[in-house]
Amino acid sequence: MDAVADHGGSLGRASALFPQAPLPWIDLSTGINPHSYPLFDLPATAFSRLPEPARERTLAEVAAATYGAPSAANVVSAPGTQILLPRVAAAVKPGRALVLGPTYAEHARACAIAGHTVAEVRDFDALFSADIAIVVNPNNPDGRVARRRDLLELADKMRSKGGLLVVDEAFMEVGPLDERMDGDVGRGGLVVLRSFGKFFGLAGVRLGFAIAAESLAARIHGELGPWAVAGPALEYGIKALGDDAWQQAMRERLAADAARLDALFADSGVEVGGGTSLFRYVKLPDAPALFETLGQQGILIRNFIWDETALRVGLPGSEAEWRRLEQALAAWATRRQERAMEAQP
Template sequence: MALVNGNSVDAVADHGGSLGRASALFPHAPLPWIDLSTGINPHSYPLFDLPATAFSRLPEPARARELAAVAAATYGAPSAANVAPAPGTQILLPRVASLVKPGRALVLGPTYAEHSRACVIAGHAVAEVRDFDALFGADIAVVVNPNNPNGCVVSRRDLLDLADKMRSKGGLLVVDEAFMEVGPQDERVDGDVERGGLVVLRSFGKFFGLAGVRLGFAIAAEPLAARLDAELGPWAVAGPTLEYGIKALGDEAWQQSMCNTLYEDAVRLDALFAGAGIQISGGTSLFRFVRIPDAAGLFAALGERGILIRNFGWDDTALRIGIPGREAEWQRLEQALAAWAAKRDARATEA
């Protein structure tokens, strides 16, 4: 086991989305699986034909610059020079953490586990904290906003105060806005990066439902963005990915329509769970979050019916549920929830 400052860099947490793992847990589950274990949009951006040169030639630098410009306009960054495109935000995490010399990293949690692991890789001593104010004592602070998995949101004002503190002592605040497309737009901090002490991460695949194209962005003050871009090197983003990123990020009509669709889906999902006696306690319109005493029982009951949701080792009462896509998936989920609720109620009556 590799250790840095007493922390393991080997363990990769279960993030959901592994149907191989699901099949091992529930080998007799009916197929096809309904994967509700991620926050990836089931209504993906429409596929379209790509020019053959997107596959046969190295990506043109001008096309990468165009992607950065479209991303800056979409996310509200000051300019394209503030945007470093990458093959997914995952590859950016340890590079961003390395922008600060090894010190004390504090991650506001519970949240996406890869932030802590990336900070360990960068040489930091890492701890997860539950109190936002504790982050002011960090050399590098990490906030996922809206948070995954509970959807909690930290205000822009509080984040900028923290960024100012980080800048004053040569530290860094990393704000992961992977789900901000369906979050409160007034709280995003993409446009504030030139203040310094702040890097914002943006994920393309979740909202656009194209996680497999691997595209993400670091938004930062120009010197930091240039450093990250140089570290990634030429041709960091694949040709087909450039084409999808440019077109989808520039499609404002689709984005607005999808926000409305996902909101309606989230309302429907809340009602479906309420019908089974489960109240939603958080989340976004890309995923919902619940806490119930029998979380393990519900996870197993749905898994045995070929429906994968997300459970958590740090809280055996917590579950995260993604949005179903096709109507048949909604119907299967409703039937599975009804069957679980009937067994629960029968046990309560017997007791």
């Protein structure tokens, strides 16, 4: 199956769309934290030797403690969550996969790769008829949150018929932690996915986790084989996941940045309708014009082929980027007002 091309983060595609845009690009099309975890020196052996199994065990232990998993035996470390998707989908024999959408497109593609028939549904209750149900929580792109009590009921239903609930918590670090499902995987019928790169701003490290009942975790781990996670990724994961002080300070910083972005949109007459503190979600009739205007100014935001009125906007990473965005939004708002006045009889 062909790769899904409908993603943010491609500056090559942006340059093709807007060849005259001023450089450097400001990429606000992803939900990746622009304030990345501080880089640090790594031992030479992280590059020159195969990773030691003991370091992978340490990473699993730190991840279990950070995410609230029952134990390290419930945690599978992988080179990014993406590689886990078809393996998790294959944990259930081919059947009916239902994805609560609109959401991240790769879940549907992974289920199709695993042999499932796939459909997207908008009603949570429709998921109960699935053989494998997928919920992104908080959802990308609108920030919708499914409640833990509802997800537990759904997981119990999946388990009772040999199915599986997959909860993608890629943005749960900035979501309501009381709703996370990591501690419930021992009940069975449930896999939780965790992304490292988004919150820690280190997407290029390629590190992610599947959290599941021990038997399923062992199966996925065996399919990945030895040395699945590179030595440098192990070291960054161990240090960053164990840094509680940095994580708490970053949550506060991101919340302040998200409020600042909301205020900037409000000044331009745009109401933010959702999202998380890593990205904001707006809907407006002239969203294509806003996407075009910002793109021409070298500012890439995320639009969607399934709804031309929807946009997702990430956080600027510096004061210079904030100023460029503010100026571009102000210019767009002025032209918008002028067009509205010209349209009046």
